[in-house]
Each structure stands twice: as structure tokens, then as C-alpha cells.
Amino acid sequence: MRQRLTFWDKLNPADQQELFANTILRKYNAGQNVHDASNQCLGVLLVKSGELRTYIMSEDGREITLYRLYEGNVCILSASCVLQNITFDVFIDAEYETDVLIINSVYFSKLLEHNIYAENFSLKIAVDMFSEVMWTMEQILFMSFDKRLAVFLIDETSKTGNNTLNLTHEQIAKYMGSAREVVSRMLKYFEKESIVKLSRGIVEVINKTKLRDIIDII
């Protein structure tokens, strides 16, 4: 925890102790909701293990994944009440079984009032997420769907180090903020092009070079 909270050395021993006293460890199951827009002040999250997915949702339930958080990542949007400059809310789900350290938002809010280093740390994390969201936004708004799906498949296989992805078309659609039909159609096209092999709940990437070619076409 100390390495991740870069303002740690700027806290006096009493503050350090208080920070520990206001931090709890919580386990989330795969798929469990961690934070939603109606629950503004869960607190600052530090992912100990597992993966969190941050997304927005439309009135009719469509989801758009903004970014993912992995081991060692810190989430500040789950404590949007702490930073008055954040005026929006997001949803956060655990993708797998995930262990999270949660720093109480009431305490953290008080800390920020008297420690500019802690505030600076929190703002920087928010700006990092801003950069992530801008990347996602450009992907969604500007890229044609074949490119987006190719980027998604490349990312997933690099992340897991495995060319066989245990994902349904429905799940891929959710991650990409798209419709299942659109994903299925494009995957079938990729299969015909011998880029992937499809079976129930599984997408196997068999030709990464072709996938990269799709991304490189302007």
C-alpha cells in the first residue's frame, strides 16, 4: 500500500496510522458490482489482486467500458464526493474474484483538506483516467468496428498471454459497448478470413498478423 500511495512519506506517523485504521480489505466475487452511480462515496480503491471494470450505462442498460484496473491500480472515481471537480459517476464491477483495499471516503476527504500531496495524488489518478477515457472515446467514436474488434482481441490475448479467449459474443459486446449481433457478424467474418476459430463461449485467435493488418489499414 505504501509504494502505491506516493504521498505516504508526506504523512506524519499519526496520519499514517489513521490511514491504516480507515482502510478495510474486501473480497468481491467475479461479476459482483463494486460501485454504482447511486452509491457515490464508497471510498478510494486499491486493487490487491484481480480486476475491476469501470463503465457507464445508458438509461436502457447499454454499457460502455471506460477502462480496467489491475493489481496495484488505484481508483478515485469510486470516491467522487472527495474531489469536487468530478461531477459524474461510473459503475465498477469485479471481473474475476478480486481483493480490494478500500480507504474510507469520509476520512480521505478530511485528509485531502489538510494534505495537498494527498490531493495532488488523487487528482493525478483522475487525470490518468481522463487519458484512458479519451483513448476509449476515440476508439468508439472514430474507429470502424472491424478495427475495434481487432484491437480488442489483440489486447485480450496480450493481457492473458493466451490466444484462446473464454468469452461469449455477449460478453465481448458488453465490453465494447456494442450489440451481440454486431460482434457475432464480425467474428464470423474473421472466422471466414481464418483469423479466429469459434466454438461455444470461446474465441481462438489463429492469425495475429492478419488482425494487426486490419488495425494498420487507414
Add this chain to the structure above:
Amino acid sequence: MRQRLTFWDKLNPADQQELFANTILRKYNAGQNVHDASNQCLGVLLVKSGELRTYIMSEDGREITLYRLYEGNVCILSASCVLQNITFDVFIDAEYETDVLIINSVYFSKLLEHNIYAENFSLKIAVDMFSEVMWTMEQILFMSFDKRLAVFLIDETSKTGNNTLNLTHEQIAKYMGSAREVVSRMLKYFEKESIVKLSRGIVEVINKTKLRDIIDII
């Protein structure tokens, strides 16, 4: 300038003088480009009068307006090199004749290194823009186009205090990140519904209640 730069009181007199020495006033004409993605370090902008439009652009030239800056607003994305947490670039144009104070980015970068208040100020402005962009993103991705156009017309008339807008369909499309044809079609629909009256380069809103009804329908 002093009121807008909230870290001003945290600068010693020498720093204050240096800040002035590194600030210039520049005039932009209506429609002139102020900053583009290839020109990463113009500097921190402070709008003295007029209006700046910040947008992203796709490879094929489609634009999406992220937010606008008015008198007194500060822009930090035009100095993205100053904050390493900002890893994306935007375009900025002057909407009307606009006077801008520009703080040199090389100087500002050095200031941030030794003054955490100035850094804090810059990060807060970036997070404010993050909130603006999230709002825009939800509008674009989740709202049906009739709602979005209704919101746009309501916003424009409130801003100018005038129900007659001097805007072409092409301009509206650009502001909304849409196509001219889509805008024209919806405006014609609004005209048939006696919500607006159209003439060359002019959109007159004649029934705001109906516009608001469109927005309120879930």
C-alpha cells in the same frame, strides 16, 4: 489574471514577476485554429474575451466538440506536455474573435516542478474538463439524436438569450459531431412539428416547451 490563477498567492514576488514576463496576449480571428494535436506545447490559455471550442478529430476529418471555454476560463490541454498524466491531444479553435493570454509552457513546466499549488491548480482544471468530456460522451453515445438536437438548441438559445440562432446545418453538425444530412433531416422534422422555423443560415426556435418535452421523454 490574478483572480483566475488561484495559486497566485502561493508565489513569491519573483515568481509572480516571472509569470507575467512569460505571458503574452494573442488575438485570434473567428474560426482560426489556436492549437492542434501536432503542436503539443502552446502553453496554458486564459480566455480574456471571446470563445474557444475544444474538439477531437478522426482520421477522415470528423470532429466532435468536447467543450467550450468562455471569458475567464483556463485551458490546460493546450499544454499537455506540462502534465505527464495527459497522454492525448485535442484541437482548439476560436469561435469568434478571441483574446487569449498564453503562459509559456516551458516556463510553466518549470514552475510546476517547484510549486505544488500551481500543479494542483492545473490538475484540477484537467479534472474539470474530464467531467465536461464525460457529459459530452454520455450525450453522444447514449442519447437519441432528437434529444441531442433538442438539448443543443435549448443550450444555444439560453446562452445567447436569443431564440434566433445564426447557424447553418453544417455548423450544427460540426458542433454535434454528426453529419449535415442527419441534422437537416431532424431540423425539418422539428419544423413540421412547429418547434423551429428555418431559413437560410438561421434556425429560429418557436416552441421551447415542445423541445423540453423531447428531452424529458425517457
